[in-house]
Every structure is written in structure tokens, then in C-alpha cells.
Amino acid sequence: MTTTPETPAAPLVDLQRLFVAIRRRKRFWLATALLGLIVGAVLAVVLPAPPTAVAKVIVVHQDDSPTDSGTLMRTDVAVLQTTQIAAAALKKLGSTDSPDDFMKNYAGLGLTNNVLQITVKAKTNEDAVARAQALAETFIADHVKRSQAAAAAQSQAILDQRKNAQDELGKVEQQIVDEEGKGRQASQPTLESLYSRRAALTAQISDFTSRAQQAGIGSPQVAAGTQIVDAARVLPKAFLKTTATNAGIGFALGLALGLALVAIGAVSRDKPVLRREISAHLGASVIAQLPSKLRGPARLWRRSRAVSERRRVATTLVRLIKQDPRSVSLLELGAPKVAAALSLDIVAELATEGDASVVDDLPGEDVRKLVTETKSDVSVVGAVDPAAKPEERRVGVGTVSPGTAWTDLEHLGKETVLVVKAGHANTLWLHTVARQLADQEIPVLGIVLVDPDPRDKSDGTLWDGLHTALRGRGRKAAAPAPAEREDRMDELVARVAERVARTEAPTRRFSPVRPVLPPALTTPRPPASPLPPPGSVSVPDHLNAPTKKFAPVKPPKRPTPFKRDHGEPSHKGDLDADLEPEKSAEVS
Known part of the structure; x- marks a missing residue:
């Protein structure tokens, strides 16, 4: 685009x-x-929810500290969600279930840095409690075993270092004995270094011994502190x-x-809802809006308001219809019931001044159904019924929904008012409706928008053309047909030519004006011959007379016909009076 x-x-x-x-x-x-x-x-x-059992376990960590941010507890939760723990718990229960399936039915949650909550789901309450208890005991045993294994490994590592220090100390002792056996030949600095080395190894061995004892003491604390603080129990069903x-x-x-x-x-x-979008796509202005059919309890207290609004719109449309003798139709798009009710209101007001009827061309015959329901006195005819009487006004009601016979719309009315439901048709179909109506030369007086958005503040009026809505209606009542206008122009030109031919004087011819020169500038002429030569023509005396000057002849004024309000010329008498030419000036 x-x-x-x-x-x-x-x-x-x-x-x-x-x-x-x-x-x-x-x-x-x-x-x-x-x-x-x-x-x-x-x-x-x-x-x-399936039966659920919960157990709480307090977990003591050997490397626990007050500054821990929950890393150790997250590690315990991850260890709980392993196939090793699940398989050990199932083995303890004597179950043949798959560890992977069992892992889907339980979960661990770290309440604090040292409290672990285990939640287990099962088919029965007893099974859930048993599985939660077995899972807690399996986790405690695994945790203690890992702690003891870590302590034992640490103690064994310290003991291995102490043994190495003891072996080295034995070698130093042997060197000292060998040096002391030499007597006076022994080197005093060598002995002092050996004594210092022996003292350092002895202190190191003592330190390794104390560290091995401390590593062995740490494991019983973990084993004693890690235990079930809240036995497995079934959660009540809320x-x-x-x-x-x-x-x-x-x-x-x-x-x-x-x-x-x-x-x-x-x-x-892409279904337009706003007034400015609908008016732009249809090429016509929104002249009124109506709510859609009420639903629910709102029909009880808002029915009278909806009826009054519809009658007010009908009154506005009746004023439009009375301005021109051409027939007007209502074409609906998504609002057949509203269009049927609106047509009945319009014809009811037109019937007060003469014969009026509704032409029902809706697919569902909504106008006839509405007349039957309301027991209205409005006359309803079909599209195939005989033509209307000369004094009868008919308002056609049709549709421009998909499947419409476009060539039949001109029989409903020479002009139309579209009754469109907001958000019913997409942009492509709105363009199709506008194009088809233009092809059928059916002007759209305006759009009655049904079910508009109450918060829509956009303007639905088109200001860039006189072909839309009410402002273009006065232009269509214009002047006569082009053929009649051409005939009148030809007649007017002929009359003007005849009047000009009658009033214009015949043209007189004069000899050319010769300039008069002073005597000093004049050229002497040869003496005139007494007799003209044979075959020559003599010049008359009146042609040699001095030239007279006359006033110029003024041309007659061009006729300016007066126009009426609709562009028609005035009466013949007025035209003849305006075409009187001015009298020509007399010759001086």
C-alpha cells in the first residue's frame, strides 16, 4: 500500500x-x-492428591560453619536424588520397583542449613510412611558412612605421613651413632645438624599423632548428630x-x-472496530450509532433507552429521505435485526404523511418476523412484488454480506444507508462493499454504526470530499441533464447571434488617411498633363478630398444570462432586456 x-x-x-x-x-x-x-x-x-508422607532429618556436617550459605544442604538434597540412595531404600523395603520411577515420587527440601525434609508419595498411606522412613534411614546411613570414610581416609593419610617421619628419624639416629663412633675424628658441625634434624622429626611425629587422633574423633560426632528428628507421618488432606x-x-x-x-x-x-477506520474503508461518514441487541438482565432496564436511541436515529434518516424524491435503502452488514427494526421506525414516520412500505430483501426475512412479533401496522412487501405507486414511498432493506446479488441492490433504492456492526467484517470485505456500490452508482449517504466501542473517541467523519454523506447530497440535486443543457446553450447562442445581426449597422468603407506634411517637406510634383494618357483611369474628385475623422464604432455587449439557484437561465424577456446593445456614436 x-x-x-x-x-x-x-x-x-x-x-x-x-x-x-x-x-x-x-x-x-x-x-x-x-x-x-x-x-x-x-x-x-x-x-x-495421592497419599503423602513427610520425614525430617537433622544433618550434621563435619565442615559446617555459621557462614555457610546452604551449599552443604543443597549437596545433601542432590545426593538424596540419586539412584544409589533410591536403590538402597527399595532394597531395604524389599520392593522391585525401578529406582528411576521411585525417584519421581519423592523429593528433598532443605528447610535450614542442617534440617532436611523428605516428601514421599505412594498409593497408600502405609506405603508412603514406610518409604519415607526407609529413605530417611538410608540417607542417614549413607551420610554417616561417607563421613566415616572421609575421617578414616584423613587419619590414614596422617598416619602414613607419621610413618615416613619415623623412618626418616631412624636414619638420622643411625647417622648420629656412626658419627659418635668416630670419637675425636667426628665433625662437630655435622653432629649439630643431625641433632637439629632429629629434634624436628620428633616434633613432627608428635604433631601427626595428635592430628590422627582428632580426625578419628570427628566421625562419631557426625554419626551421633545425624538422625531423624521427625518420624515419617502422613500429611492430612486439605x-x-x-x-x-x-x-x-x-x-x-x-x-x-x-x-x-x-x-x-x-x-x-484485521477487523476494524474504530469509527475512523470503518469510515475510511467504506468511503462514507458515520452519521449515527446504535447499541447492539441487549443480552442478559440488561434487557429489563435498558430496553426503553435502546428503543429511544433507535427512534432518534430513524428521525434523522427520515429527514434525509424527505430531502430527495429518490428512494433510499438500508443495507446491513452484520446487524440484520437492527436494520429491520430501524426500517420499521422509518416507515412508521413516513406513513404519517402518505403511503409508505418496507421492501424486505433480507435472507432471513427479519422484517416480516419483527412485524409479526411486534404486531406492527407497517406494510411489508417483497422484492418480487409489483412496483410502488407514484405517491408511495418505499424503503428497501437488504444486505451486503458475502453472497449478495450486487445487481439487485439498485432496485431497493437509488441511495443507501449502511448499517454496519463494528468488528464484524474485515478490511478486504469493507473495500469490496465500497467498490461494488460505486460500480452500481449507489451513493452512500452515511453509516449507522452498530455496537460501537463506548471508549472510542475517534472521528468517523470524512472531510476530504463532497461525495460522502450529507454534504454531497445537495450537489446531486443539481442542474438539468447534460443533453438539455446543451440544447439550451445552442438556442441561446442562436438568439444572441440573431439579435446582434439585427442591431448592428452595416460597415462603411473609407479611403485611407494620408498624412499632411508641412510645405518645407513637401516634394514638388510634376505639372499635370493636360490630357491623361490613353487607357488610363481618371481619379474622381471626392477621393482627393481631405480625410474626415469619425468616432469609433463600439461593439455590442455580450449577453450575460442570469442564473437561477440551480444554474438555469432567466426568462426570455429578461434575457432580451439584458442583450440590448448600446447605440453607436454618431459620426462627427
């Missing part, structure tokens, strides 16, 4: 249209949210809480799904 500098390019996503579409489709996304709430509540009843939780989750999911579907539909389907 090409754009001009005066017309800005349309945005990729019009947020105003998106918000309006979501607000107009609130019944849909509220229905999906309610459906999600109901489904969640039903699932809580039909598929209740039916109301579970139902409310599931219903809330279903409501949120349904609401999100409904809003997403409405937003996607608003962008992909």
Missing part, C-alpha cells in the same frame, strides 16, 4: 485497536478464565486448600490463554 506525505504509514501493530479488540472480546477471555477455574476445581475432585489452589491455577492459565487468543485474532483477522 503506497502512502503519501499527508497520510502517515499505518503501524505494524495498532495498540489502540488491540486494546479495543481485547475489551470488546471480554466475554471470550472471561469465559476461558471461568472454564479454567472449573476444570481446576474438577481435577481436584476427580484426581485427588481438600478445600487443594481445590482452591487448583482452581486458582486453572483460572490464571485460562485467563492467559484467552487473552493470548484474542490478541492474536485481533492482529491476524
Whole structure:
């Protein structure tokens, strides 16, 4: 679509249209949210939560410190979710289930840095309690075993270092003995270094011994401190809480799904809702708007208001219809019932001044049904009934929905008013309607918008042409047909030519004016011959007379016919008076 500098390019996503579409489709996304709430509540009843058992274990870590941020507890939770722990617990229970399936039915949660909660689901309460107890005991045994293994490994490493130090100390002792056996030949600095080395090795061996004892003391504390502080027990079933939780989750999911579907539909389907969009696509102005058919309890207290608004619009349309003798039709697009009711109101007002009837050409014969329901006295005829009487006014009611016979619309009325429901048709179909009506030469007086958005503040009036709505209606009542206008112009030209020929004097011819020179500049002429030569023509005396000057002849004025209000010329007498030429000036 090409754009001009005066017309800005349309945005990729019009947020105003998106918000309006979501607000107009609130019944849909509220229905999906309610459906999600109901489904969640039903699932809580039909598929209740399986029996669940909980056990709490206090876990003592050998390297625990007050500054720990929960890393050790997260490690314990990860160790709990291993096939080794699951297989050991199943082996203790004597079950043949798969460890992978068992891991899906339990979970660990670190409540604090040293408290672990184990939750197990099973088919029965007894099975859930037994599995939670076995899982807690298996985890404690594995934790103590790993702690003892770590302490034993650390103690063994220290003992191995002490043995190496003892072996080295034995070698130093042997060197000292050898040096002392030499007597006076022994080197005093060598002995002093050996004595220093022996003292250092002795202190190192003593340190290794104390560290090995401390490493062995740490494991009993872990074994004694890690235990079950809350035995496995079945969690009570909170039916109301579970139902409310599931219903809330279903409501949120349904609401999100409904809003997403409405937003996607608003962008992909491209159905105009705003007044400015509908008027621009149809090429006509919105002259009135009506609410759609009321639903629910609102019909009880808002019925009179809707009827009064419809009658007010009908009064406005009746004024339009009375301005021109041509017939006017109502063509609906998505609002057949509103168009039927509006046509009955229009004909009811026209019937007060003469014969009037409705031509029902709707596919569902909504006008006849409405007349039967309301027991109205308005005359309703069909599209195939005989033509109307000369003094009878008929208002045709038809449709421009898909499947319309476009060539039959001109029989409903020479002009039309479109009754369009907002958000019913897409942009392509609105363009099709405007193009087909233009091809049939059916002017659109205006658009009656049905079910508009109450927060729509856009302007539905087109200001760039006289071919739309009320401002173009006065131009269509214009002047006579082109053939009649040409005939009158030819007649007028002939009359003007005849009057000019009658009043204009015949043209007189004069000899050319010769300039008179002073005597000093005159050239002497040769003496005139007494007799003219043979065959020559003599010049008359009146041609040699001095030239007389006359006043110029003024041309007659061009006739200027007066125009009436609709461009017609004035009466013949007025035209003759205006075409009287001025009298020519007398010759001086």
C-alpha cells in the first residue's frame, strides 16, 4: 500500500485497536478464565492428591560453619536424588520397583542449613510412611558412612605421613651413632645438624599423632548428630486448600490463554472496530450509532433507552429521505435485526404523511418476523412484488454480506444507508462493499454504526470530499441533464447571434488617411498633363478630398444570462432586456 506525505504509514501493530479488540472480546477471555477455574476445581475432585508422607532429618556436617550459605544442604538434597540412595531404600523395603520411577515420587527440601525434609508419595498411606522412613534411614546411613570414610581416609593419610617421619628419624639416629663412633675424628658441625634434624622429626611425629587422633574423633560426632528428628507421618488432606489452589491455577492459565487468543485474532483477522477506520474503508461518514441487541438482565432496564436511541436515529434518516424524491435503502452488514427494526421506525414516520412500505430483501426475512412479533401496522412487501405507486414511498432493506446479488441492490433504492456492526467484517470485505456500490452508482449517504466501542473517541467523519454523506447530497440535486443543457446553450447562442445581426449597422468603407506634411517637406510634383494618357483611369474628385475623422464604432455587449439557484437561465424577456446593445456614436 503506497502512502503519501499527508497520510502517515499505518503501524505494524495498532495498540489502540488491540486494546479495543481485547475489551470488546471480554466475554471470550472471561469465559476461558471461568472454564479454567472449573476444570481446576474438577481435577481436584476427580484426581485427588495421592497419599503423602513427610520425614525430617537433622544433618550434621563435619565442615559446617555459621557462614555457610546452604551449599552443604543443597549437596545433601542432590545426593538424596540419586539412584544409589533410591536403590538402597527399595532394597531395604524389599520392593522391585525401578529406582528411576521411585525417584519421581519423592523429593528433598532443605528447610535450614542442617534440617532436611523428605516428601514421599505412594498409593497408600502405609506405603508412603514406610518409604519415607526407609529413605530417611538410608540417607542417614549413607551420610554417616561417607563421613566415616572421609575421617578414616584423613587419619590414614596422617598416619602414613607419621610413618615416613619415623623412618626418616631412624636414619638420622643411625647417622648420629656412626658419627659418635668416630670419637675425636667426628665433625662437630655435622653432629649439630643431625641433632637439629632429629629434634624436628620428633616434633613432627608428635604433631601427626595428635592430628590422627582428632580426625578419628570427628566421625562419631557426625554419626551421633545425624538422625531423624521427625518420624515419617502422613500429611492430612486439605481438600478445600487443594481445590482452591487448583482452581486458582486453572483460572490464571485460562485467563492467559484467552487473552493470548484474542490478541492474536485481533492482529491476524484485521477487523476494524474504530469509527475512523470503518469510515475510511467504506468511503462514507458515520452519521449515527446504535447499541447492539441487549443480552442478559440488561434487557429489563435498558430496553426503553435502546428503543429511544433507535427512534432518534430513524428521525434523522427520515429527514434525509424527505430531502430527495429518490428512494433510499438500508443495507446491513452484520446487524440484520437492527436494520429491520430501524426500517420499521422509518416507515412508521413516513406513513404519517402518505403511503409508505418496507421492501424486505433480507435472507432471513427479519422484517416480516419483527412485524409479526411486534404486531406492527407497517406494510411489508417483497422484492418480487409489483412496483410502488407514484405517491408511495418505499424503503428497501437488504444486505451486503458475502453472497449478495450486487445487481439487485439498485432496485431497493437509488441511495443507501449502511448499517454496519463494528468488528464484524474485515478490511478486504469493507473495500469490496465500497467498490461494488460505486460500480452500481449507489451513493452512500452515511453509516449507522452498530455496537460501537463506548471508549472510542475517534472521528468517523470524512472531510476530504463532497461525495460522502450529507454534504454531497445537495450537489446531486443539481442542474438539468447534460443533453438539455446543451440544447439550451445552442438556442441561446442562436438568439444572441440573431439579435446582434439585427442591431448592428452595416460597415462603411473609407479611403485611407494620408498624412499632411508641412510645405518645407513637401516634394514638388510634376505639372499635370493636360490630357491623361490613353487607357488610363481618371481619379474622381471626392477621393482627393481631405480625410474626415469619425468616432469609433463600439461593439455590442455580450449577453450575460442570469442564473437561477440551480444554474438555469432567466426568462426570455429578461434575457432580451439584458442583450440590448448600446447605440453607436454618431459620426462627427
